[in-house]
Amino acid sequence: MPRRELVQKILALKAERGAVILAHNYQPPEIQDVADRLGDSLDLSRFSASASERVIVFCGVHFMAETAAILAPEKTVLLPDPSAGCPMADMMSAEALGALKQKHPDAVVVTYVNSTAEVKAETDVCCTSANAVAVVRSVPAGRPVIFGPDKYLGGWVKKQTDRRMIVWNGWCPTHQKIFPEQIEQLRKIHLDAVVMVHPEVNPAVAEIADVVLGTGGMLRYVKESAATTFIVGTEIGMVYRLKKKFPDRQFVAASKHALCPNMKKITLEKVVSALERLEPAITVAPDVAGRARAAIQRMVEIG
Numbered sequence: 001m002p003r004r005e006l007v008q009k010i011l012a013l014k015a016e017r018g019a020v021i022l023a024h025n026y027q028p029p030e031i032q033d034v035a036d037r038l039g040d041s042l043d044l045s046r047f048s049a050s051a052s053e054r055v056i057v058f059c060g061v062h063f064m065a066e067t068a069a070i071l072a073p074e075k076t077v078l079l080p081d082p083s084a085g086c087p088m089a090d091m092m093s094a095e096a097l098g099a100l101k102q103k104h105p106d107a108v109v110v111t112y113v114n115s116t117a118e119v120k121a122e123t124d125v126c127c128t129s130a131n132a133v134a135v136v137r138s139v140p141a142g143r144p145v146i147f148g149p150d151k152y153l154g155g156w157v158k159k160q161t162d163r164r165m166i167v168w169n170g171w172c173p174t175h176q177k178i179f180p181e182q183i184e185q186l187r188k189i190h191l192d193a194v195v196m197v198h199p200e201v202n203p204a205v206a207e208i209a210d211v212v213l214g215t216g217g218m219l220r221y222v223k224e225s226a227a228t229t230f231i232v233g234t235e236i237g238m239v240y241r242l243k244k245k246f247p248d249r250q251f252v253a254a255s256k257h258a259l260c261p262n263m264k265k266i267t268l269e270k271v272v273s274a275l276e277r278l279e280p281a282i283t284v285a286p287d288v289a290g291r292a293r294a295a296i297q298r299m300v301e302i303g
């Protein structure tokens, strides 16, 4: 079916179902174009908690839809492709976290939102890249922090806060495809460019960047900046997002290989099918959701 017809079908079904379409900043261009709301993990979590619609079509990956389902248990949360996961989230299990907690009984557990509901249920407070530093700073002084699953975000937060942190050994395969040499090369071509990178990148990349920001932070930074060219060190969907929002600036992907295959599993056809069938819906067992909700709500409250 041609793209225009698919979009029309989505608009009609959306009205019929009383649905809202949320999309993460890494989604493919055609999904970003059809979304009612685009954002980073924190924006989308906040929005799902406050949305008035009964049905949320979550164009992103599993942990994002799961977070929405935990925050809005009365709503139907659809993930158009339920196999869209996050390998980093799968690097941390609730059992292994439980064992680490036993070894450090005085520690406060801060978990990146890129994690499973079961891990969140073992967590004191969740965070996203947008508020990880503020969340760790909110931990009472003197208490160590168990942080996971991302060792690079954890290492970066440790550097900013100077707190005692026990950091999990997880990482994002997509952000590991960005290398310092590529950035140095691009800097030689774009002499005045500002280099913005996501905290999930390798520390060797973060060290040579001008700013380290989550995707929402990048959008806010560009808005305030007088620079005209930006080298973007994160998943390539962000380049489309930035170009569309700031058509008078230039955005260059640090690496065209930094593509998250799971984010790209969402298609217009799958959005149509999800709205038609009201499936696949993401649900979380009430006991797990109840324990995870408190940790996510603290995250949503910390700016």
Ligand code: 13P
Pocket (backbone or CB within 6 Å): 025, 039, 040, 041, 042, 114, 128, 129, 130, 172, 200, 213, 214, 215, 216
């Ligand atoms: P943001 O919250 O910065 O959008 O990042 C989400 C993510 O999955 C990064 O890989």
Ligand code: SF4
Pocket (backbone or CB within 6 Å): 061, 085, 086, 087, 088, 089, 114, 172, 173, 174, 175, 200, 235, 260, 262, 263
């Ligand atoms: Fe997970 Fe990395 Fe994809 Fe983000 S970009 S969803 S951390 S695999």
